[in-house]
Amino acid sequence: MEIVESAVHDEARQHAEEAALAALVDQYASTLYRVAFSVLRNQQDAEDAVQEAFLRVLRHRETLGEIRDHRVWLVRIVWNIVLDRKRRAKTRPETDDVADLARVLPASGLSAEQRAAALQHHANVLQCVEKLPAREREVMLLSAFEELSSVEIAAVLGVTESSVRSRLFRARNVLAELLQHKRSTP
């Protein structure tokens, strides 16, 4: 009798965990995808990274109740995944990134020439971002997300908030120099 009661209780607990996980997917899958895409710049890779992140959550679903901020926690998981994938897929040519970007960037209200010029500008910017040191680049990428505060970026990266600010300052300076150099050289 006790076994039956515990089995029923366990089944109910499992259903509750699955429902909580489904709610997390509905709420944060889009955010995680954008974070993943900002690093990988490939739709399929970004979607795979989101899938892997939620699979990791599924494996540790019993700890869901102990997490205070699910959003930051999930962003941190997917961030580590995409950094790892980026390191492994370093050999991919940059032209793939630009082609993927051209597919997904909004083109409404732009002529073909304007669109080509905008695409070239974005490609130049992304090339300069890739040249930044890793720490500065990571802060730069995460700071582009409006929904992430400096405290949350610090939590994702595992550093202090002042460190985030100083890295962002350095990143901006280096990026400005790189873009200036790129404009001056034909």
Added chain:
Amino acid sequence: MNPFTEDRFGSNAGAHAAEETLRLIATLPAPEGLEDRVKAGLRSAPQRGMVVAWPFSTTQRLMHSAGSRAAAAAAIVLAIAGGGWGVYSHIQVAPVPSALIEPQLPNGAGHFSTAGAMHVPQTVQGPVVAAPTVEKQTGKAVQVPQRHGSKTKNHQSGTRSTTPMK
């Protein structure tokens, strides 16, 4: 609200243009049906620990508590320590003498002993051939018959048998 957008019109105009690009990428919408695909992937994922886990979850919940884990760990330690003590207590260690006793040599210290000497069995004494004796009177030689391997009284007494001379 992102705090970094406040100084976007500062000294680094190029950097701000770059941030605009990054912000544009960061706001790109996720593809349609992403959530459904993720949920489908989660449903098809293998469940963890279903093969080796105990089917009744009461034990699992029991083991989740810290006290139960500590008790189980203590029981394991006691079992191992008890087994070790059982083995230790059954081993009879030979007492170590307080002083080293030097063994006595049979022939005294520093001399040779008979230990290891090869003993040769005593062999049977071989036959003794007696020289024939000639009697002067009869001219006949009288030969005393001897049996091989047999001993006469003279042999036993250590004398050689000879015919008396007249």
